Amino acid sequence: MRKIELAALPGDGVGIEVVESAKDVLHTLADAHGGVEFSFTTFPWSCDYYVEHGEMMPKDAMNTLKQFEALFLGAVGNPALVPDHISLWGMLIKIRREFELSVNVRPAKRMKGIASPLANPKDFDFVVVRENSEGEYSEVGGRIHQGENEVAIQNAVFTRRATEKVLRYAFQLAEKRNSRLVSATKSNGIVHSMPFWDEVTKAVATEYPHVNVQSNHIDALAAFFVTKPSEFDVVVASNLFGDILTDVGSAIMGSIGIAPSANINLEGRYPSMFEPVHGSAPDIAGKGLANPIGQIWTAKMMLDHFGYDELGQTLLDAIEDVTESGIKTRDIGGTSTTKEVTEAIKSSILQAARV
Template identity: 50%
Template structure:
């Protein structure tokens, strides 16, 4: 029997609840499809930070390096630890250390889910550059607290970084409907975004089968609301991808359905999978968090590990549950009820 070594970081708030639900489903899929998950749980979280002064130990990255994949529940407890501390102390270091440069987020309406739009039938794969760009961490503040205080946040784009995320987007488009839209703001950002457009055109020559569109971020936001069914694969920078994926989550029914993967396509280092709904401290431990995004992220992890049948079966089971109205409206189903419905559909 194939065994996959998984590092579990439940994290904060509802991350604990949805990680438990996800592992129930993934282990059931393993039993059905003939593989096992060897898991180790790490308590790295805001609570861990308050106890130790760090979001993870100094050797945390080297510890994670020995695993096949990483599963993260959620991170953040802003009442006790600033988001800038928790994010830069755990999530971002993992993404950067393991070169998880492709953030992948699927956006589509599941059966039985009513989104806020009239549009139906859209299926968008948003690919966000995940390690540089506007979130590179380059910049600083001087003369703090004074009238002449200055703060800078420098967006850093490298040819290697832009080229590899664009090429990854084209590879995904080749497996789907062969349409890629590159999102920039090159009419206003005449250096970084013009550079991004140029690299996109260069890489596009290698994929003549793919239809390529170029859109500005503001126009793309309107497009996702007015006519999302026209979109296939979207590729965007770190900041623009962040904005678009939250919009994508909104049109697919909310953050309870927002799954994601942080992928390192080129190296033998672990990728990381996480729902993107946040830690929601106000509902933590109350058995009302929607675990669908977390379970969907777990399915993406199995697909990445080569367990494609199991991944497809989990997605089918999720839709079987939502088609019955389970988990489709906030607060209408408990975490436990949603998990049981998905398990029942998976076993059936």
């Protein structure tokens, strides 16, 4: 029996509810199928913690977290208490940067029983691989002068090392799927970083001759996600472009509340972090309205990361079994509560184990 030690970071708002739901489902999955056990240590770091302590996490938080095999995050943010740039840079982005979580992976697929807002979505199933450590989200820049002469400068930073790293991950993922990859660019308007991105993409592509590679400008690509999402398999993008594309992916699935993601440390020096794409939604927190599927699907990605692909597929099958049966929260057209969806997924797992 393998015991996996995990740090749970519920964070703010609905994060607290959906992390508990996903933990409950994971324990049910482990009990039903055996071979693995999940041990969670929960940390209360959040905007509430900031109000009390003046910081999002304690000074030694990173040393504490690096002892775990993975981090399971709910959501970070409560702008009524703490400005977003303080809460995110004090916790979420701090973890991503210091633990070198250089690759962010976000799948999007047509889910059974969930209506897409698209008129004819077909059966799309693609993954966006986002560079997660630099690019447009750098800290390089500043502001000078005041009034009408004020200037704000924000520099994008692209290193060959990080760009090659995310591209190789994307190409390797494409090889495992359908050997099709699209690179997001904007080299016709951004004259330094995007031509560099394109050049590195072409160089890395020579290492993967069996993968069909295309390059699409980000504006056209965002439109294609809406008009023909079923044509995509693996999409690789810079930090900003990947962030935007994955929200489009969430939208065409039917709700950002069902979208998962993984922040991966490729070298294994630090724990990877798994979090749903949705935010903390403070307006519905504590009301039992939150959709737990994003967090539970995120747990599936964590299982895949640890090599438990069959358990991960069992979990995803249970999610779709429940949504297809009509047990859904209101954001995806249902009337069920967080707890009712969670219990239904647990029941589906147990039923599958008995078959």
